[in-house]
Amino acid sequence: MKKQSRFGGRLFIGLTFLFLYLPIFLLIVFSFNAGDSSAVWKGFSLEWYSALFHNRLIMESLYTTLLVSLLATAVATAAGTFAAIGLYSLSKRRRDALLVVNDIPMMNADIVTGVSLCLFFVAFFQGWGAFAQWLNEQGWLPFQLPVRLTLGFATMLLAHIAFNIPYVILNVAPKLRQMDKNLVDAAQDLGCTWMQAFWKVILPEIKPGIVSGALIAFTMSIDDFVISYFTAGSATSTLAMRIYSMTKKRITPEVNAVSTLLFLSVLALLVLNNVREIRQERRADRQEVREPSFFERLSMRLSQPSWRWVRRGGLAAAACAFVAVVALLTGATWSQPVVNVCSWGEYIDEDLIIQFEEETGTRVNYQTAESNEALYSLLKSGGADYDVIVPSDYMISQLIEEGMLEELDYSQIPNFELIDRRFRNLPYDPENKYTVPYTWGTLGIIYNANMVDEEPTTWGALYDDRYAGNVLLINNSRDALAAALFHLGYSVNTTDEAQIREAFELVADANRRGVFQGKVMDQVFQKMEGGNAAIATYYAGDYLSMADNQAEGVDLRFVIPEEGGNWFVDAMCVLKDAPHYDDAMEWINFIASTKANLANMDYIWYASPNKEALEQYPAYYEEEYGEELDPELYQIMAAPADVLERCEMYTVLPPETRALYNELWIQLGT
Amino acid sequence: MRNKRGWFAFPYVIWMALFVVIPIVIMAVYAFTATDSATNAAQATLDNFTGMGLYLSVFLRSFWLAILATLVCLLIGYPVSYWMAKEGPRFQRLAMALIMLPMWMNFLLRTYSWMSILENNGLLNQFFRAVGLLDLLGVDHIQMIGTSGAVVLGMVYNYLPFMILPIYSVIVKLDGSLIEAARDLGADSARVFRKVIFPLSLPGILSGVTMVFVPSVSTFAISNLLGGGKQTMLGDLIELQFLGGAYNPHLGAAISMVMMVVVVVCMVVMNHFGEGEEQAVIM
Numbered sequence: 001m002k003k004q005s006r007f008g009g010r011l012f013i014g015l016t017f018l019f020l021y022l023p024i025f026l027l028i029v030f031s032f033n034a035g036d037s038s039a040v041w042k043g044f045s046l047e048w049y050s051a052l053f054h055n056r057l058i059m060e061s062l063y064t065t066l067l068v069s070l071l072a073t074a075v076a077t078a079a080g081t082f083a084a085i086g087l088y089s090l091s092k093r094r095r096d097a098l099l100v101v102n103d104i105p106m107m108n109a110d111i112v113t114g115v116s117l118c119l120f121f122v123a124f125f126q127g128w129g130a131f132a133q134w135l136n137e138q139g140w141l142p143f144q145l146p147v148r149l150t151l152g153f154a155t156m157l158l159a160h161i162a163f164n165i166p167y168v169i170l171n172v173a174p175k176l177r178q179m180d181k182n183l184v185d186a187a188q189d190l191g192c193t194w195m196q197a198f199w200k201v202i203l204p205e206i207k208p209g210i211v212s213g214a215l216i217a218f219t220m221s222i223d224d225f226v227i228s229y230f231t232a233g234s235a236t237s238t239l240a241m242r243i244y245s246m247t248k249k250r251i252t253p254e255v256n257a258v259s260t261l262l263f264l265s266v267l268a269l270l271v272l273n274n275v276r277e278i279r280q281e282r283r284a285d286r287q288e289v290r291e292p293s294f295f296e297r298l299s300m301r302l303s304q305p306s307w308r309w310v311r312r313g314g315l316a317a318a319a320c321a322f323v324a325v326v327a328l329l330t331g332a333t334w335s336q337p338v339v340n341v342c343s344w345g346e347y348i349d350e351d352l353i354i355q356f357e358e359e360t361g362t363r364v365n366y367q368t369a370e371s372n373e374a375l376y377s378l379l380k381s382g383g384a385d386y387d388v389i390v391p392s393d394y395m396i397s398q399l400i401e402e403g404m405l406e407e408l409d410y411s412q413i414p415n416f417e418l419i420d421r422r423f424r425n426l427p428y429d430p431e432n433k434y435t436v437p438y439t440w441g442t443l444g445i446i447y448n449a450n451m452v453d454e455e456p457t458t459w460g461a462l463y464d465d466r467y468a469g470n471v472l473l474i475n476n477s478r479d480a481l482a483a484a485l486f487h488l489g490y491s492v493n494t495t496d497e498a499q500i501r502e503a504f505e506l507v508a509d510a511n512r513r514g515v516f517q518g519k520v521m522d523q524v525f526q527k528m529e530g531g532n533a534a535i536a537t538y539y540a541g542d543y544l545s546m547a548d549n550q551a552e553g554v555d556l557r558f559v560i561p562e563e564g565g566n567w568f569v570d571a572m573c574v575l576k577d578a579p580h581y582d583d584a585m586e587w588i589n590f591i592a593s594t595k596a597n598l599a600n601m602d603y604i605w606y607a608s609p610n611k612e613a614l615e616q617y618p619a620y621y622e623e624e625y626g627e628e629l630d631p632e633l634y635q636i637m638a639a640p641a642d643v644l645e646r647c648e649m650y651t652v653l654p655p656e657t658r659a660l661y662n663e664l665w666i667q668l669g670t
Numbered sequence: 671m672r673n674k675r676g677w678f679a680f681p682y683v684i685w686m687a688l689f690v691v692i693p694i695v696i697m698a699v700y701a702f703t704a705t706d707s708a709t710n711a712a713q714a715t716l717d718n719f720t721g722m723g724l725y726l727s728v729f730l731r732s733f734w735l736a737i738l739a740t741l742v743c744l745l746i747g748y749p750v751s752y753w754m755a756k757e758g759p760r761f762q763r764l765a766m767a768l769i770m771l772p773m774w775m776n777f778l779l780r781t782y783s784w785m786s787i788l789e790n791n792g793l794l795n796q797f798f799r800a801v802g803l804l805d806l807l808g809v810d811h812i813q814m815i816g817t818s819g820a821v822v823l824g825m826v827y828n829y830l831p832f833m834i835l836p837i838y839s840v841i842v843k844l845d846g847s848l849i850e851a852a853r854d855l856g857a858d859s860a861r862v863f864r865k866v867i868f869p870l871s872l873p874g875i876l877s878g879v880t881m882v883f884v885p886s887v888s889t890f891a892i893s894n895l896l897g898g899g900k901q902t903m904l905g906d907l908i909e910l911q912f913l914g915g916a917y918n919p920h921l922g923a924a925i926s927m928v929m930m931v932v933v934v935v936c937m938v939v940m941n942h943f944g945e946g947e948e949q950a951v952i953m
Contacts, residue, residue: 009753013765016750020772020830023783026793027775030786038786039793079682086678098679101686104694107880107937109888111905112926115912116693119923123696162689165682223773225891226905230912240776244891251782259779266774270767278760373915380917469813476915518816518898532790532815551791662916666907667724 024263031256038253039530040551048253055254061242062258068238069221071326072160077214080168088176105163114230117159121231122382125149148577150385151233159231164217171213175206234367234384235340245345245368338363339583342375343390345522349603356590362583370521371476379404386575387584390438392568393428397652405434406574412585415592423569423609427651435571436588437609442540442639442647443479443566449555451534459487459561461535463510470534472527475519477665478650480507483537486563493651497660504664511668528556540636541606558636560643567639567647607638614638700923718924725907732904735818736887739825743882747833755841769831777828781895784824788814816898824892832881840874876940884933904929
């Protein structure tokens with residue numbers, strides 16, 4: 001009977017492990033997929049591994065992750081051990097009070113820790129800004145203090161240290177408690193200095209606690225996403241942050257590859273460790289007296305006083321090795337000069353970044369934001385350290401209004417002359433002082449012809465019960481309500497509260513009836529391409545890219561409904577006080593060139609505002625692919641004048657209307 | 671000598687004041703103020719809290735899903751820990767390693783993997799189609815992604831190790847002679863479990879429940895990826911106010927405060943049952 005119960009237990013444990021490892025196993029399997037899907041197997045290939053080593057964004061984020069985890073672990077382990085020893089020499093009452101505070105970061109939700117630290121850093125930066133400016137004006141210092149600080153690697157590192165220390169203390173403390181207090185006294189009575197007693201008595205006693213504390217700290221750092229997300233700002237990203245931004249668009253199997261490598265290296269370490277321990281155990285079982293191994297003899301030798309200098313040298317060498325690894329990782333992560341660019345996901349041909357870097361020697365730190373509103377939040381929260389951003393028309397007016405943009409120096413951007421007159425002096429920047437257009441396009445309905453009964457020619461299709469569970473609502477308030485406003489025949493720029501509420505009710509009602517499968521932004525790609533949804537609102541350029549990637553049995557089409565649609569311009573702007581202004585000008589000029597516009601058009605399928613590039617594109621396509629560009633596709637990409645006439649551009653809404661949008665939008669999720 | 675080493679704690683006290691206490695104070699300040707849209711100046715107000723009734727359903731959903739996930743974790747985690755502790759040392763060590771191992775793979779990756787499994791056209795639906803289950807039911811697919819079930823699954827999957835580790839570490843250290851004594855005194859195994867093993871493993875359970883519940887109630891990445899953005903939870907709401915589409919850090923701070931207070935109250939009440947037992951430590 002006993003045997004049976006053990007079998008049941010093992011089965012249960014086995015099933016739990018199956019549950020834990022099945023997804024990881026699939027992740028690994030699909031890292032060897034020849035196709036780029038994570039659900040459809042197309043054959044074995046190693047291409048994603050070679051692609052991984054050429055993908056600078058992923059590799060950089062990997063270095064950042066390792067760097068922050070290593071540094072945070074090292075600092076937290078030392079500081080935590082030190083603090084634990086201190087805490088254990090306090091009276092019990094004081095110690096317990098301090099341990100309660102120590103527990104706060106562990107008990108608190110990550111998001112609360114992240115948010116509070118983020119607010120703390122931002123508040124500190126504001127105070128610092130005022131202080132530094134005052135000090136600089138006094139001229140007491142021989143150098144100028146930096147006035148503008150932003151979230152970045154340093155703040156993320158501090159945050160990691162802050163949440164790691166409690167874990168170290170928690171692990172070291174029990175060992176200190178178990179230690180016989182008289183040992184230290186005895187050592188000192190026998191003539192040890194306190195330092196000697198620490199190295200010879202305390203440290204060996206608490207070493208297991210320190211090791212396990214360091215291990216947990218490292219694990220927590222590697223696994224963390226939320227706290228980094230709130231404290232790293234824009235300029236640095238860890239692997240987790242990179243993945244999070246990618247899950248919104250298309251995760252390339254390179255991510256599978258990098259996680260497979262990480263997983264396998266940890267697995268190898270664990271196996272080695274286990275084998276070693278099992279061997280030791282077997283020996284102990286057999287009561288075997290064996291020759292001391294090379295390492296044991298070495299360590300015995302080293303512990304003799306006459307070998308002290310070797311011991312110190314070894315310690316120094318280990319410290320040097322650590323510093324070297326850190327320096328190497330740092331070098332891989334930063335090299336000056338840089339220009340920080342923020343754009344949308346998959347919104348550039350990445351070869352252009354490499355070309356620019358080779359031509360100018362300036363490194364491009366390319367980041368992405370999810371939507372105009374998210375970009376605005378990031379800028380407002382002080383977390384952004386960008387030079388160049390690429391917001392859309394209405395957001396540009398808002399940023400200009402709030403004095404957040406810097407005027408451009410057009411003498412450094414000769415390629416601005418190549419921009420079609422149609423796209424200059426638009427309402428969002430009437431005198432064209434702040435912007436150089438990047439792309440333009442239209443917003444319409446994308447549908448899978450195999451999943452709908454008839455062509456959805458009105459915006460009403462988004463709220464149609466026939467497609468219940470298969471409609472994707474666009475996850476930004478402006479575009480989602482625009483569709484409803486069009487459908488009701490109102491202007492998308494209306495400030496009439498009743499009209500906006502009516503439009504919202506249309507969306508909310510459909511939501512209650514379960515028409516929407518979800519609210520998505522960039523996730524729309526994998527959903528539509530894989531035939532996981534029938535109808536979505538999205539941008540024309542992205543439709544073309546989806547159609548190019550659609551799975552078998554999926555037939556994607558694009559339509560601008562009869563009520564009309566939205567047309568937009570995304571333009572490059574420079575933020576006020578941008579730290580790398582001249583590099584930013586160089587970047588903008590480079591991107592405005594015909595060559596770059598052609599490459600971009602070919603890669604992201606959004607129409608170019610560069611007149612030459614727009615005209616030359618069909619010829620370019622033919623040369624590149626050896627076949628003619630389907631004129632219908634070209635018309636979707638670059639909407640002809642009669643279509644644009646039916647479309648309305650967004651203008652910036654007054655603050656009250658924006659607040660109303662936000663309030664309604666949050667209600668939708670509740 | 672005693673006092674001398676007491677100074678060791680001093681830098682850490684300053685550190686904690688800087689990076690633990692002050693940030694929370696600043697968050698509280700944010701929660702009780704608002705920016706006037708006209709003058710752009712901060713004003714003291716309670717609006718952030720009074721307006722929170724709108725989000726009651728989000729609070730309820732978050733707590734409900736987190737409680738559900740915690741219960742499932744407990745139902746899986748306790749037996750696993752219990753049976754694991756009965757195995758030989760080699761098995762135990764291997765099992766522990768296997769439980770820790772997934773944590774070195776960032777949780778977003780693991781969640782992403784579930785996305786590709788649960789999609790309407792994902793691996794699981796493909797499998798159902800292949801075995802003919804979908805035809806049998808006469809549906810095109812079984813909706814899994816975007817449901818609250820998927821969110822709970824994601825939480826259980828990601829936080830299960832946090833339940834197993836503390837429970838296991840308590841059970842494995844149980845004094846075997848207590849169990850023997852109970853047996854000798856005539857208790858059957860159910861009674862031994864109920865009267866001896868379970869009460870003694872309570873600190874582990876409490877610690878595990880805390881470690882699963884807190885991240886579950888505040889998650890935003892999991893609900894975003896597996897809940898399809900429709901299962902808005904507290905974490906999403908907070909993220910939305912800081913880095914998402916609706917910039918209002920004051921409201922975000924207020925929601926964080928309320929969540930923190932509710933969680934702390936839950937924990938205090940729960941730890942009351944632990945009767946001052948030392949909290950279990952992972953590993």
